[in-house]
Amino acid sequence: MKCDEARQRLPYYMAGALAWPTRQRLQRHLDVCPACRLEAEGHIRVIKLVEALPSHEPPPGLWQGVLNRIEAGEELPLPVPERRRLRAFGVPAAVLAAAAAASLLLMRPPVEPVHVTPAGIEAEYVQHSAQLAASDPLADRVALGSLTVAASWDAPHSPQVTFVSMH
Amino acid sequence: MPRTRLAIYVVAATVVAAASVAVLEAKHALPLLDGTNLVAHAQAARQRLAYIATAESMVVYGSRRLRSVAQIASAPGGRSRITYVAGDLKGAVVGSDGRRLWRYDPRARRVVVGAGTVTQPDARILLVNHDVTVDGSDRVAGRPVYVVSLMTRNDHRRLQRLWLDAETYLPLRFETYGPQGHLMSSTVYKTIEYRAPDPSVFRVPVASGTPVLGDVHEPRRCASLTELEHLVGTRVLLPRYVPVGLSAVTYYCRTCPYCHRKSSIVRYSNGVSSFVVYQCSPSCRVSDVLAARDFGPGRIVHLTTSRARFCLVGNLPASEMKRVADSLPR
Numbered sequence: 496m497k498c499d500e501a502r503q504r505l506p507y508y509m510a511g512a513l514a515w516p517t518r519q520r521l522q523r524h525l526d527v528c529p530a531c532r533l534e535a536e537g538h539i540r541v542i543k544l545v546e547a548l549p550s551h552e553p554p555p556g557l558w559q560g561v562l563n564r565i566e567a568g569e570e571l572p573l574p575v576p577e578r579r580r581l582r583a584f585g586v587p588a589a590v591l592a593a594a595a596a597a598s599l600l601l602m603r604p605p606v607e608p609v610h611v612t613p614a615g616i617e618a619e620y621v622q623h624s625a626q627l628a629a630s631d632p633l634a635d636r637v638a639l640g641s642l643t644v645a646a647s648w649d650a651p652h653s654p655q656v657t658f659v660s661m662h
Numbered sequence: 663m664p665r666t667r668l669a670i671y672v673v674a675a676t677v678v679a680a681a682s683v684a685v686l687e688a689k690h691a692l693p694l695l696d697g698t699n700l701v702a703h704a705q706a707a708r709q710r711l712a713y714i715a716t717a718e719s720m721v722v723y724g725s726r727r728l729r730s731v732a733q734i735a736s737a738p739g740g741r742s743r744i745t746y747v748a749g750d751l752k753g754a755v756v757g758s759d760g761r762r763l764w765r766y767d768p769r770a771r772r773v774v775v776g777a778g779t780v781t782q783p784d785a786r787i788l789l790v791n792h793d794v795t796v797d798g799s800d801r802v803a804g805r806p807v808y809v810v811s812l813m814t815r816n817d818h819r820r821l822q823r824l825w826l827d828a829e830t831y832l833p834l835r836f837e838t839y840g841p842q843g844h845l846m847s848s849t850v851y852k853t854i855e856y857r858a859p860d861p862s863v864f865r866v867p868v869a870s871g872t873p874v875l876g877d878v879h880e881p882r883r884c885a886s887l888t889e890l891e892h893l894v895g896t897r898v899l900l901p902r903y904v905p906v907g908l909s910a911v912t913y914y915c916r917t918c919p920y921c922h923r924k925s926s927i928v929r930y931s932n933g934v935s936s937f938v939v940y941q942c943s944p945s946c947r948v949s950d951v952l953a954a955r956d957f958g959p960g961r962i963v964h965l966t967t968s969r970a971r972f973c974l975v976g977n978l979p980a981s982e983m984k985r986v987a988d989s990l991p992r
Binding site for chain 2: 571595614616619623624626627628629632633635638640641642644645648650
């Protein structure tokens with residue numbers, strides 16, 4: 496298994512949602528790849544952080560009250576005491592959400608430092624300018640395509656891409 | 663007397679044979695067309711025709727010469743797909759679905775989709791700024807072709823040589839020359855079939871398991887300089903000197919790959935020669951130590967002033983690139 500595939504499958508691995516053969520393959524990859532192992536450890540830290548958060552029970556009678564209102568088909572404004580009770584419940588919920596958001600931030604894989612070399616910088620500009628030059632009226636698109644691809648292999652920023660979709 | 667008659671017969675036969683050869687040659691020779699018309703037809707043919715072809719290509723990149731064999735599929739509406747089947751780029755694919763450019767990278771096994779940079783080229787800018795000469799006729803991919811050269815107006819330097827299909831005017835062979843007159847890239851079609859490719863080949867390939875990614879550094883096209891300045895949030899500084907015939911043709915905004923700030927790209931072109939000005943914040947000092955140098959088909963010049971960091975990339979002569987760089991606002 497390659498690093499790209501391993502990193503895509505890590506969340507499912509952590510959630511125990513991978514089929515056994517894939518799980519085994521990923522486990523073997525983690526045994527030999529320190530970078531992916533580091534990422535897996537990051538996932539584990541986040542899970543532990545979330546698990547360590549205190550759980551909060553809703554106030555007694557809240558759910559029954561909601562049910563009663565649904566059955567009665569009421570659309571009345573909530574009485575003030577219930578609003579307060581909800582607010583009291585909402586504060587820990589907000590804290591929980593903030594913690595989850597912080598966890599997600601922590602879960603982001605560490606940004607790998609881009610090793611910028613003069614050749615790499617030039618490659619990056621060559622790649623773009625070749626791509627733009629292909630729009631000229633009688634441009635040699637096959638040659639410019641070659642230049643775009645070859646330069647993209649030398650460019651230092653190639654890993655910095657945004658996820659669009661995967662099928 | 664019989665000897666005289668014999669001589670007359672010989673002379674008459676010779677004349678008839680010579681006339682026949684002349685008629686046959688005239689029948690197979692291509693009608694002489696104006697070079698400007700040919701180039702205009704060639705540009706229209708590229709946009710209008712659907713075809714499937716194979717080609718051999720070479721391009722100079724740094725100290726290397728990249729050679730490849732490619733399969734080409736093209737259709738109206740700016741749709742194209744170039745699959746590199748052999749050579750240095752084997753496995754790579756570059757495509758356009760008419761809206762977005764995409765490329766499949768066989769090394770990373772992923773597809774990178776651009777942010778809508780497909781533009782419809784216009785041959786007028788090319789014809790206004792260049793002389794076109796018809797060099798003769800030839801055969802490419804088994805088809806008769808016209809050979810034309812695009813020359814600079816001022817110093818009559820050859821920039822590009824094209825072999826245009828005599829029936830369809832589609833370019834079947836390209837040679838592009840650098841400022842010093844050296845061959846910088848060439849592509850020769852080996853086979854061509856004028857038929858519509860399967861439309862699915864132009865779509866962004868989303869094969870099972872292949873990640874499809876948008877590169878955050880892909881430029882996004884802007885309709886005007888005003889829109890670009892609005893997106894970048896700063897003034898775009900333009901060179902005070904631009905060589906005759908070149909004009910700003912496209913504006914792009916993108917995230918700088920080094921400082922991650924919004925940066926601007928302005929492209930100048932005359933249809934064949936071009937240069938691109940990349941402008942970023944002056945605090946993006948990634949290229950401080952870089953010197954101007956040739957990378958093959960073009961030249962890169964770096965410049966950092968108190969107002970911006972610039973990188974110029976173009977295929978103009980070195981002296982012109984320097985002059986443009988020197989004219990950027992300090």
